[in-house]
Amino acid sequence: MTPAPVPNGRDTGVGGSSDGTVSVVIPAFDAAEYIAEAIDSVLRQTRPVGEVIVVDDGSTDDTASVAEAFGDPVRVVRQDRSGANPARNRGVRESAGEFIAFLDADDLWEPDKLAVQLDAFTADPAPDLVFGLVTQFRSPEIPEHLVVVPGGEHRAMVGHHLGAMLLRRETFAAVGRLDETNFSGDFVDWFARALEQHRRIVVVDRVVMRRRIHLRNKGRAATAGPEQYAKALRKVVDRRRTYGS
Numbered sequence: 558m559t560p561a562p563v564p565n566g567r568d569t570g571v572g573g574s575s576d577g578t579v580s581v582v583i584p585a586f587d588a589a590e591y592i593a594e595a596i597d598s599v600l601r602q603t604r605p606v607g608e609v610i611v612v613d614d615g616s617t618d619d620t621a622s623v624a625e626a627f628g629d630p631v632r633v634v635r636q637d638r639s640g641a642n643p644a645r646n647r648g649v650r651e652s653a654g655e656f657i658a659f660l661d662a663d664d665l666w667e668p669d670k671l672a673v674q675l676d677a678f679t680a681d682p683a684p685d686l687v688f689g690l691v692t693q694f695r696s697p698e699i700p701e702h703l704v705v706v707p708g709g710e711h712r713a714m715v716g717h718h719l720g721a722m723l724l725r726r727e728t729f730a731a732v733g734r735l736d737e738t739n740f741s742g743d744f745v746d747w748f749a750r751a752l753e754q755h756r757r758i759v760v761v762d763r764v765v766m767r768r769r770i771h772l773r774n775k776g777r778a779a780t781a782g783p784e785q786y787a788k789a790l791r792k793v794v795d796r797r798r799t800y801g802s
Contacts, residue, residue: 578607582648588662612644642735670765674723685756689765691716696771
């Protein structure tokens with residue numbers, strides 16, 4: 558399925574079609590080991606996607622060539638190393654679907670992820686953001702003693718996580734771009750802005766995403782993660798002080 562052309566949409570990040578197509582944005586940095594599985598989980602959706610935009614964020618491995626091997630509807634956009642959120646924002650600008658979804662290059666979607674979330678948009682009143690449940694799993698190549706999965710493997714939890722979210726393009730535009738000053742790509746600031754706008758949020762009672770735990774993302778959580786998370790929280794607090802809310 559090819560999304561409808563969008564005049565100027567790829568420059569502004571606001572335009573898009575209104576035909577129900579889904580654009581999936583996958584930021585990727587040195588993800589050749591896992592990205593094929595991630596893309597495959599998107600292409601195997603019971604509700605087909607319109608396009609998959611892989612933003613290769615300055616990878617030094619074969620990430621781009623692995624993604625390009627899939628052909629349509631996967632398209633690879635290359636940029637210099639900028640971070641996860643700049644890559645996601647770039648992917649949105651390059652996309653054209655009515656709906657936008659994100660997936661990290663090392664995570665996986667359940668096959669009916671989009672189907673159950675798109676069905677949720679038929680409710681009255683319609684939601685602005687639809688999330689689902691998330692489980693975590695230890696990547697098979699990692700010995701069990703090297704990685705501890707927070708909360709335990711395969712335990713379903715409410716997933717206020719980018720990869721578990723589906724939203725309309727117009728909602729993303731209204732909330733604004735993801736914070737590009739946070740190199741780790743934290744979601745806290747964007748989600749806080751959505752809450753401040755009183756966006757209607759629905760969580761479907763279905764596992765929609767499986768988050769992979771491996772040595773590299775474990776390392777990020779142990780080092781830069783807490784500092785970046787605190788930075789995002791400070792921005793939220795400062796903004797609320799400024800506007801008195």
